[in-house]
Amino acid sequence: MRALWIVFGIMVIASAVFALRSSTIVMSRRLYHVITTLITIISALSYFAMASGHAAAFICQTIREDHKHVPNILRHVCREVFWARFVDSSLTIPLLLLELCLLAGVDGAHTLMAIVAVLVMVLSGLFAAFGCDNTAQTWGWFAIACFSYLFVIWHVAVHGSQTVDAKGAKVTKIFSSMATFILILWTIYLIVWGISDGAKNISVDSAIIAYAVLDVLTKPVFGAWLLIAHHQIPEINFEVGGYWSEGLSSERIIRISDNEEAPLRQPSPLPIQPIRQQPRHQEPST
Template sequence: MIHPDQVAEMLYSRTATSTHTHTPGPIPTVIPSPTHYQTAGETGHRTLWVLFAGMSLFSAAFALLSWRVPVSRRIYHVTSTLVPIISALAYFAMASGQASAFNCETVRDSHKHVPDTFHDVCRQVYWARYVNWALTTPLVLLNLCLLAGIDGAHTLMALLANLIMILSGLFAAFGAERTAQKWGWFTIACLSYLFVIWHVGLHGTRMVKAKGARVSRLFATLASYTLILWTIYPIVWAITTLARRTSVDTEILIYAVLDVLSQPVLLLWLLVSHRAIAETNIELPGYWSQGLSSEGRIRIGDDE
């Protein structure tokens, strides 16, 4: 049997539970995250200085090689020497802390019981890299066009398409994330690259056959090598600059390797092969090697 006191105790506990009021807890608060900056670290800065020194050494080596070649046949050496010089200046600007800017995008922070907050993520973009490519890649293409014997019309169109490709990449790097700016410019850059391939790769393959089998093989090898490297660039660019999937240091390291392979290594390969194949020689007489002629000029004040 249940004791009367136990019944009274049970009724009291139920009454106390039903009449108890819960006091509200503290309202959760969220402090917005500060702006996050993605910048180059010690590894990136050290890599930039190493590339500046390396490109300077390649410039000196190419200049020494050109002294052993007659001026009339020095077109490959002149263009090849200019490439590492320009690249060295660009890497000096980047290594010394210049030639960069921040591209910021707004990121949403989701929370469970309170409204979402937002913060900015600003990534360091080296615009000197695009200036470097805008000046050096046309010189590389010019060498390939001269090697294949491509006519001036296709050469000019290839250089213009290449310039549009580089500038589109620069505009995409600073474009807004949530608009069509970034991927729109990226698409324009890829289409321009296809025009470069058509004018240099496909048209050059037909034109170089007139120079013989040795020059054809050399052009096919150098053009394929360039095509592979230049195809890697937009892939890396989309992963690092556009999607921001890597750190700035990793981006610097990858581009450093690609720049060395696509600039001094490629051009050194061309110069060494050029010396061994006589059919690649290009004679540029006249103003290129002898200057303007003084014949036919009227000198005021000379004795008759």
Template sequence: MISPDQVVEMLKPTSTPGPIPTVIPTPPHYQESTAAGQRTLWVVFALMVISSATFSLLSWNVPTTKRLFHVITTLTTIIASLSYFAMASGQASSFACAAAKDKHEHVPDIPYTECRQIYWARYVDWALTTPLLLLDLCFLAGVDGAHTLMAVIADVIMVLSAMFAAYGDNKTAQHWGWYVIGCISYIFVIWHVAVHGTTMVRAKGVKVTRLFGSLALFTLAVWTVYPIVWGIAEGAHRMSVDTEIMAYAVLDLLAKTVFGFWLLVSHRAMPETNVDLGGWWSHGLGNVEGRIRIGDEE
């Protein structure tokens, strides 16, 4: 027969329940630049200003008819200077936010908001300066207007697609769909400038062909790194904003400043690179001397 004491002993709990996990909401995560990133922006701004002044001085004794490359290259670094000043001074940026989840083992996943700082001035800069760089290459190679226009349009679509992707949710087709569109547009840029330009530049001689080939290869190599950095930084959020700033700073200096010095110094020593726009560049459309007007009364 079982005694009452044995029944009480059997009914005792074998283990003490642990505390109930407390679920604390996860605050929004912000990925933004720090003092290191801001210093980098100021340094690049100063270098772009110095480059603009240097390019202007290089064109000081150059006749207007031979100043086309100088004007385009100087405008490129001036626009870049304005962009970097806007970013360095704390303007021209906003946060792109998307939903994310903080995973736990014993409780449900906790949703939170992830926000990354996007410098939209960078895309305004690229939308204006990269077409100018393409004009430099197209004028150097003697590319016809149709291919030049298509290259510029494809380039603008590429930049705008990157901006739309940066503000999209990085876990949706919206984000990576725009990224793919931008990459396809870049292929069209390569076709119209590099492939077609290589064919057209042969009519200008061996020296210009070599110069164009070197500049085009350098430009396309640098430009190809941009979507790689974008995919790691603004795409997958695997790179800090400061590192992103530094990476783009190096690329911008190579693509604009180094390219500009290389082109202008080579252009000065190579008369074959002069561009003849039929008098429009230096005299305008209404001031061509010696033109016969059919239908004038006198």
């Protein structure tokens, strides 16, 4: 459990540093900083919940051992599952993917499909973790997660590499490095899940340490890398106006300087319609 508290402290410190850094950036250029700060804040809350013991459940099952000369033995085996980890992943991994798609200039349709695929991957891991050991149900969910991950790789590695070329060589190089870094770590996530929550071949404490190292690399380390690149490479910067940076109160307002007066419009005259005179009624002469 000490590893959980250590990672919680790392996430809190990273959140404070990212928040202070974002306060020095103009709001219209603060999107990367806001997303990165949200990722570490969500992860800090998740690790606090796991370290305090409020975000775990025990999955128990009965194992029967048959013996010839002695009575059969029934063993009740329970394993701790931290469901807060999957809540964390369902929120932070889509945000990480959004940062990569924004960096590459991927369109909204492909970004949405990639985010949905990531959510399917995370939820499949959650459903499999609460299943029975070594059953078709467990590995069926794992297969769905792997297939969804291949869909994510296609959107990031293939489609993202095609769209990022329009931003220049510097952005292409940094995107290739960051995408490779993240995709390798996400692949290790699946491997760790397969041998811990899937096959139950390693202890819960070993899984905690493995996930802790991966979370530190994919969230604070990657976030710091992205924000440093944002500061050093001007081509990465982009502005988000409208409601994001100005709000609704400043939209559709016409400003008039003090030295200029707004021209006054004269009301247009109403159309004058001619009045028709009725012919006088003449009395018949007698």
